[in-house]
Amino acid sequence: MVTITVSGLHGVGKTTTAKKLAEKFDLRYVSAGTVFRQMAEEQGMTLEEFSKHVEENPEIDEEIDQRTAKEA
Incomplete structure (x- = not known):
């Protein structure tokens, strides 16, 4: 299983980046938020x-x- 974690301050584009990575690499997107x-x-x-x-x-x-992690 591949897990990519994207972290950063509020409003810097974490969700956008993570969703694009998930789509590009056919991964499941999970949000800690x-x-x-x-x-x-x-x-x-x-x-x-x-x-x-x-x-x-x-x-x-x-x-x-x-x-x-369990969701991922």
């Missing part, structure tokens, strides 16, 4: 609330990474 939003919803939190929660609980970043 989507996983983040799903987890916020599961916790009944707004994105702002969940962001603060993640800042206070850094182990959640690992869970986001694991879920994203």
